[in-house]
Amino acid sequence: MVVDVEGLRMRYGSRDVLDDVSFGVDRGQVVALLGPNGAGKTTTIEILEGFRRRSDGRVAVLGVDPAHGTEQWRARVGVVLQSWRDHGRWRVRELLAHLGSYYAPYSTPDHPRPWDADELVAAVGLTDQANQEVRRLSGGQRRRLDVAVGAVGRPELLFLDEPTAGFDPEARREFHDLVRGLVREHGTTVLLTTHDLAEAETLADRILVLDGGRIVADGTAADLAHRFAGDDEVRWTVGGERFVRSTPHSTAFARELFLVHGEDVADLEIRRASLEDSYLALVRRAESGQRVAS
Ligand SMILES: Nc1ncnc2c1ncn2[C@@H]1O[C@H](COP(=O)(O)OP(=O)(O)OP(=O)(O)O)[C@@H](O)[C@H]1O
Numbered sequence: 001m002v003v004d005v006e007g008l009r010m011r012y013g014s015r016d017v018l019d020d021v022s023f024g025v026d027r028g029q030v031v032a033l034l035g036p037n038g039a040g041k042t043t044t045i046e047i048l049e050g051f052r053r054r055s056d057g058r059v060a061v062l063g064v065d066p067a068h069g070t071e072q073w074r075a076r077v078g079v080v081l082q083s084w085r086d087h088g089r090w091r092v093r094e095l096l097a098h099l100g101s102y103y104a105p106y107s108t109p110d111h112p113r114p115w116d117a118d119e120l121v122a123a124v125g126l127t128d129q130a131n132q133e134v135r136r137l138s139g140g141q142r143r144r145l146d147v148a149v150g151a152v153g154r155p156e157l158l159f160l161d162e163p164t165a166g167f168d169p170e171a172r173r174e175f176h177d178l179v180r181g182l183v184r185e186h187g188t189t190v191l192l193t194t195h196d197l198a199e200a201e202t203l204a205d206r207i208l209v210l211d212g213g214r215i216v217a218d219g220t221a222a223d224l225a226h227r228f229a230g231d232d233e234v235r236w237t238v239g240g241e242r243f244v245r246s247t248p249h250s251t252a253f254a255r256e257l258f259l260v261h262g263e264d265v266a267d268l269e270i271r272r273a274s275l276e277d278s279y280l281a282l283v284r285r286a287e288s289g290q291r292v293a294s
Pocket of ligand 1: 017035040041043044
């Protein structure tokens with residue numbers, strides 16, 4: 001397991017912002033942490049990155065407790081923070097070559113470090129901007145550079161905190177391709193936080209939903225939809241009159257409709273509950289105090 005968390009607790013004063021959080025992430029998995037504002041996502045990943053000290057619990061990242069991570073351990077982990085505005089006068093390629101040089105002492109025959117600057121620039125789609133100053137990049141280009149900075153040491157585990165906030169749809173899609181490429185070609189394990197449910201659905205093998213400092217769901221997007229979604233919505237017309245019905249058994253309901261009304265049924269539409277529906281249903285349930293975790 002690349003990440004192994006058991007009974008993690010974070011307390012500020014008398015308030016627990018993480019309360020008995022446990023989960024694991026396997027090698028090569030992409031896991032998304034979802035949850036409302038203030039749920040504890042950033043706190044969780046900052047503890048795993050070794051940037052915050054936890055109050056209690058057991059945490060292992062690449063087999064090491066991040067609170068005691070050595071430089072060598074840090075070289076195996078890549079971090080893309082929520083906002084990182086620095087090095088404006090550096091040029092893209094020059095910055096990556098410079099930051100990469102810090103990783104050279106941690107290179108091994110099995111795992112050469114750093115990533116060659118030209119290859120990395122190409123991998124994140126910034127070849128045309130390689131000699132441009134960082135401050136002149138667009139927001140989307142800047143975020144790709146952030147990923148390149150996180151990846152320059154060829155990390156085995158990459159943390160991405162809200163990586164596509166503020167992206168246009170095309171930049172978001174390109175970014176997703178970039179992350180998929182890192183996973184597919186380099187076996188990188190990725191843990192990301194996001195508020196974008198479509199992003200979680202397309203990128204993540206697994207989604208962890210955090211609410212009020214607790215994990216309230218853990219599974220694939222399809223699992224979550226199956227377990228927590230509201231009912232499907234069925235729409236149809238008979239004799240020109242429109243009908244709408246919510247039901248958890250839309251296929252059986254449609255069969256019944258045809259049995260009763262035969263060929264008079266027209267304009268039949270079945271809308272399955274989306275990940276957004278299931279996410280909202282489960283956050284509402286968690287906030288009303290019902291136990292939802294399986
Ligand atoms: N240094 C701190 N001192 C006290 N409370 C803090 C501190 N840092 C975070 N918190 C509190 O911990 C809780 C979790 O914050 P965190 O930033 O982890 O949430 P998040 O899920 O990442 O939220 P967002 O989606 O808004 O980024 C919040 O209630 C926040 O106010």
